[in-house]
Ligand SMILES: Cc1ncc(C[n+]2csc(CCOP(=O)(O)OP(=O)(O)O)c2C)c(N)n1
């Protein structure tokens with residue numbers, strides 16, 4: 203017998219839940235306090251926004267909404283590691299990534315408020331819109347990455363997928379494509395423990411989800427997804443390698459969905475309260491705050507000021523959302539094709555008449 | 559006998575078949591302990607165990623392919639597509655295998671499977687959760703497409719679908735999942751899969767519909783009655799194969815027909831019904847066949863969905879229009 207190949211999956215954590223630096227190296231971001239504070243502020247802003255969005259849904263001002271509570275570390279870690287020219291292919295709850303890239307809170311609200319105009323968002327015009335059919339975004343990311351490779355542009359794509367979505371063929375096919383074409387991309391698996399009511403262990407009996415990447419021939423690792431520093435550092439390193447022609451990487455970020463799947467879900471039907479309480483102890487925001495405070499970079503007063511600022515900004519974005527007038531009925535027709543086919547002209551007119 | 563909603567009738571039928579046929583298994587995303595995102599499988603995993611009511615990994619192509627595999631070996635799988643918008647990865651297995659297995663093997667291997675999917679708009683759902691794409695499937699030879707529109711029809715038709723020796727796509731109009739309750743007797747009685755249901759007798763016009771548009775159509779019939787127009791209402795229920803005889807018989811009596819559907823107009827089930835009326839019913843017609851449908855646009859997100867979906871008033875206006883043309 204000879205071993206023809208062997209593999210291992212590393213787990214990276216640089217900031218412990220207690221807010222202390224751990225791990226074999228100290229990533230640059232860990233000592234760049236100015237940037238770290240900016241990222242911390244985005245994480246807090248994302249959470250304040252999230253809380254508000256849930257309230258809006260509960261009071262009938264928003265449709266179904268997918269909370270990002272507990273994902274702020276992995277999301278802001280990804281968003282801050284990317285360059286503007288890179289392309290992000292989201293699923294539906296990665297607001298933290300998008301806020302880093304200039305998407306506005308009011309635009310997120312428009313999307314969940316049933317208004318297409320939310321998907322024509324600020325930030326990079328080349329970023330993909332929210333993607334409801336799970337895992338399809340990964341194949342688009344692979345295609346986008348191939349376009350960069352063909353045009354010899356130093357750009358990359360980052361796509362995300364959930365633990366649930368990692369079971370879908372599209373995701374595995376994207377890994378394979380990334381490997382076959384040596385694509386400049388990073389595939390992040392955001393393993394938050396649950397796919398609606400289905401726990402991670404029911405998706406696959408593999409020890410990690412990262413190893414799916416190894417099966418496709420890609421370097422693959424696990425990071426603590428509640429560790430902003432680890433996510434930022436590892437995504438950035440993977441992007442650098444990809445940009446330099448080294449191909450794609452799969453990163454499984456371990457986090458936890460503290461909230462319900464969406465506002466239409468009731469997680470108490472299928473999971474233990476204790477599990478959630480334990481997970482809360484590992485949540486990503488507190489540990490960055492502890493770290494900053496331990497290093498005299500952050501004070502109680504700054505925290506209070508930040509929360510005030512976040513609330514004000516969220517309120518003003520909510521106002522923009524609430525003040526947005528209804529789209530005209532003709533919007534249904536006007537964005538389907540570059541030019542409205544003539545047999546649709548009469549339908550458009552009919553809809554317009556009916557709406558008077 | 560119990561007074562239940564349409565979605566509860568789905569659960570009731572599933573429970574009945576799980577109890578009476580050991581070959582029946584239910585599978586899909588979140589169908590287990592959670593009871594499905596619409597609670598259509600509520601309590602079933604608790605009652606029948608997780609070997610009979612199976613939470614699958616998140617992978618629709620896999621679910622459909624495994625459903626074919628299960629059925630080919632004599633099981634009677636009832637799979638769920640969580641929303642019809644996520645059925646597309648299943649299409650390869652439905653079209654290339656489920657629909658063809660019997661024909662391909664000259665009857666040696668069959669596919670007695672059911673794929674259930676909630677569909678249609680009007681519940682303020684996110685993108686791809688509101689479309690009505692039944693016509694895509696009605697176009698495929700070798701499968702049945704069934705759409706219940708009341709609790710008792712959901713119960714009887716789902717039982718028939720599970721017992722049917724061929725593949726059945728069972729599309730559940732989610733807007734009327736909880737619209738009203740009806741007495742349903744849990745006696746295991748199935749309903750035929752090749753017959754329309756006449757919901758209301760009338761003499762002036764035949765209103766043909768299915769799924770959640772039943773609600774607006776019956777409302778329109780009530781209002782028309784008050785204005786002296788007597789409308790017959792037919793619930794097609796089995797979209798494919800379709801029972802045209804019942805529709806033709808009705809149109810022979812009324813001389814007028816309006817077809818109402820939530821789906822887009824182009825190449826839809828209403829197109830098929832209209833074409834058959836032109837072919838086999840022309841000499842009974844006193845007025846053109848009319849259709850009240852969604853637009854040939856992408857189903858808008860929910861801010862505009864009410865303006866996409868046909869309304870009771872549109873049905874009434876259309877009936878009045880052809881009544882005037884032919885009075
Ligand atoms: C193809 C497809 N199937 C099913 C759904 C319905 N659905 C929406 S989210 C979800 C669970 C996703 O879980 P996971 O991939 O872990 O991501 P998370 O929501 O936890 O971020 C399901 C089944 C969908 N949107 N797309």
Ligand SMILES: [Mg+2]
Nearest residue numbers: 364365396397
């Ligand atoms: Mg998940």
